[in-house]
Amino acid sequence: MSRKQLLNESALERLASLLSAIDAAACSETAWRAETRIHFLRNYTTESLDPYLTFHLMRDDLRPTITHGGYGTVAQELLDPESDVSKKPPDVLVLSLLVEFLDPAIASGGWTADAAISELTALLQTLVDQPSTLVVANSFIAPIDQMLNGTDSRVRQEIERLNESLRAYANDHADRVVVCDWSVATEDLNATDIVDTRFWRSSQAPFRPAFLDRYARQIASYVRASEGLAKKLLILDCDNTLWGGVVGEEGLSGIQLGPGCKPGEFYFRVQQHVVDLHQRGVMIALCSKNNEEDVWEVLDKHPHAVLRRSHLVAWRINWDDKAQNIGSLVRELNIGMDAVVFVDDNPRELALVAQQLPDVTLLAVPEDLSLYERQLVQDGWFNTVSQSNEDKQRTRMYRDEHARSEEKHRFQDLDDYLQSLATVARIGRVDDAEISRVAQLTQKTNQFNLTTRRYSEADIRAFVADPDSAVFLMAVSDRFGDMGNTGVFIANRSGTTATIDTFLLSCRILGRRLEIAFADQCMRSLEEQWNVTEWQAEYVATRKNRQTENFWEKVGFRSVRQESAGKLYVSAIGPRIVDYQKIITVESK
Amino acid sequence: MSDTVKQIMAQVLQVDVASIDISTSTDSVESWDSLKHMQLILALEDEFGIQFPDELIPDLLDYTSIKEAVGTLKSA
Incomplete structure (x- = not known):
């Protein structure tokens, strides 16, 4: 079996099956595309992420080595010329922090984010000063102890202020820092699906599998992007993929698409996301078995169609075999099959493409449509990092230049940092x-x-x-x-x-x-x-x-x-x- | 049930299933550190649809006590 087959999504349902899938995939004979070293700079127990992150990276034939630094020693590791990070810089640094360890004062009344903001900014500045490794930082959620008992609204506002400052920093340093949004990863989960208080108390390992998996997918997407493996083309089926129902039979007014009522709302949101991807530079194409005029009628005339003909880079709307259609479409665009994601609701079509074009990434429209948008988003297939080789060089030049002017905002060396504590x-x-x-x-x-x-x-x-x-x-x-x-x-x-x-x-x-x-x-x-x-x-x-x-x-x-x-x-x-x-x-x- | 316990332990601790017996404990299995312990507890919970109580977890350091705890929780 190929590595991709071994690392089936269903393996994620149980930890034991996840671990054995990883073992089997590690021994698979499929060649590795690259080895990738990921180091966590953290202030809590991040080791629980390893199986999930390994799983998602191996799916792209990346062989990861994952290491974790000391608890709360982010600056020390970066500034110490003898640390592992300094001696052998990893490919990706994950800055993984809980707000309550970034600023323990959060547990007391009247907390403001000011101290946490300046601490975080100083850490990021120190990170950006290092050789140009990509930094994947997380945005902050409520302190673990408060998640189960409800968070004070003022504390929530202050955490949001901290997150805004993080996002602003990442925007200004887009070639070096990307943000995994924990509030998005947690928004539709219950607190009890995010946090396991037992291991939080005994081992400072707060997170449950559901959250770990989401976080790992996000990290994996940026690792993939930094290896130049971000997907470039999204190919969509039409009936029951972009709208509910079959337009050829039910007509323009019969299909389900639009805000306010289900299931049309789910398709509407997926279309919004697809257009958003288009605006971020992802190529969008259609591959469906329809009469072409029926499809254009929806895209051109449906009052709630968000996806329009002008968003498309190419299409194959005919009654031919979809694997052949996708093959010719991808050749026309001159990209690799491994840069393609194909979405369809029909398992037979998907099986055919899987067999004929094994490098294409597939997404089946889920039966529970409320999961559809998340499944399209969760793997961050199209996430990119604006870090080219030129960027890397430019970063180095800028770094030398700016080092002097920004000196007072950052720690100059380890002693400086330790003194500041x-x-x-x-x-x-x-x-x-x-x-x-x-x-x-x-x-x-x-x-x-x-x-x-x-x-x-x-x-x-x-x-x-x-x-x-x-x-x-x-x-x-x-x-x-x-x-x-x-x-x-x-x-x-x-x-x-x-x-x-x-x-x-x-x-x-x-x-x-x-x-x-x-x-x-x-x-x-x-x-x-x-x-x-x-x-x-x-x-x-x-x-x-x-x-x-x-x-x-x-x-x-x-x-x-x-x-x-x-x-x-x-x-x-x-x-x-x-x-x-x-x-x-x-x-x- | 005890076969499934052994299987899960073997998968999580990355040892041969045949090597797991009443003498298996954190002292005899090199890889059984605190992270593996946590994974083992979660994997057993997944598999048997149970939840180990807080106070029991630190004591589940050998095959025998794990098997007994799973048995008790399954029948409860």
Whole structure:
């Protein structure tokens, strides 16, 4: 079976069938058209999109590699010359953001979008400064927690203001930034079809399959466009495709077309969309089995016909085989079969075209006509990005020129950005009230956890009571708000040697050198109190903590022993890496 | 039913269906991370037309407890 056949629309109904369709399609022998690398810059769990996005890209024979950046580290990744994004720029960057993490103040009363607008603009500016990768940004919807309980109308207005500023930015940078409209993707879905509160609370993964699929289709359309694979020609059947009924039998007054009553309204809206596509530069053609005069009568004379003869680039209105008609039409226009979408209500005609012209994309008019317009729109077949090679070059030139004049609106480098966050770390020994939080952090933290030792409250209490042990906790806040207690450091001493038993940070606060600040401050404090002359530290490898593998080296430790499960380090007291001092204010608690 | 559970687990976790037995758990399957866990729960819900309650989801970390939970919810 061809890849296209394996990736049948019906596979999307169940996650298990979707995953197996992807597996099968990955092994299909059809050649890939291109490999495409997509990276998500995000502030929530976007990994759930992967199967849907993979599915829609594979349908166009694009083989995707999808990666996801850190949580809320968009600017850091872009500005850090050592990040994966900088070292190997992807083909498409997806900026995927939830408004409540862009500006947590939205949860409090009297919120205005001003802070979010300037934060978003600064991020976009930083993105546009990067090598000319296409950026696919999302427009914002209400905070997840408010979606199920209703959103304050003022908050909605402010979010709309944020979206307007995003759209304006995208318009001004049309060669670089496109917008996936989340409000359009959600407009006819119930909140319960958009959001799954269970995984939102446990994993910050808010979205349900129905929404993920729509979002993925939109992203895929822009990836396709950036690969030059946007569709160029829309061929439509007439009877029961552009209007309801058969004009040859029911006559001009008998067919259903026009606003106000169903099903004529559905066809009317589809015609409006087709004309809209024409205005965006898509070629429109007809291929139908009719008497030509009957069709012209509708297009020229029907009071509600939106699609007119002048919109058409070509037509085949006769009683011949549709595959042959489409073939000759496409040859006449001198485009590829893979740039064609054909819409028909008759499954036999569609089956014939599928068999004879497998590269043509097909849409069957759905039985439930209320879905018709959405099905025509949802894959963004005709979406384009105004990014040609010339554009890319011009962008580079402009970028150099404009860089100086716009400097004050953007972050110049990573330090500049990190400074703008005004991060405050409050570090100190734990008190009684914090013991349960410390135990919880040791139990739940997987990714930035050097030793992954799990402790109960009783264990922590024992450390605190022992004069040869010390437990430190770090609370973090920045200009957006308080992130709470998010780091734990536990050390034990034996003589003047101190061993770091546990060192962990919650993944929400990574990417801003807090790990360096926290380690350094705890060690300084104990060097004074315990007269430490030598430090020992460990890295114990788990499936999830790979990112901390070289952490102790980064702070200035020397590796003394390496085992399969990890590494042991020592460090004499002395200068450590302290490149956090300009960007983090340290307070003792 | 237990065959279907195995099948879904195999599809989502990308392992051979024959390898799934009472010893299968997050500890024994390399690919079973938190994302796969979420997909597994959703796939099982699709398949059996059930919905796992919030508090149960974090505990469904091996074949046996998944099979039991599906059985209980199906008969409820």
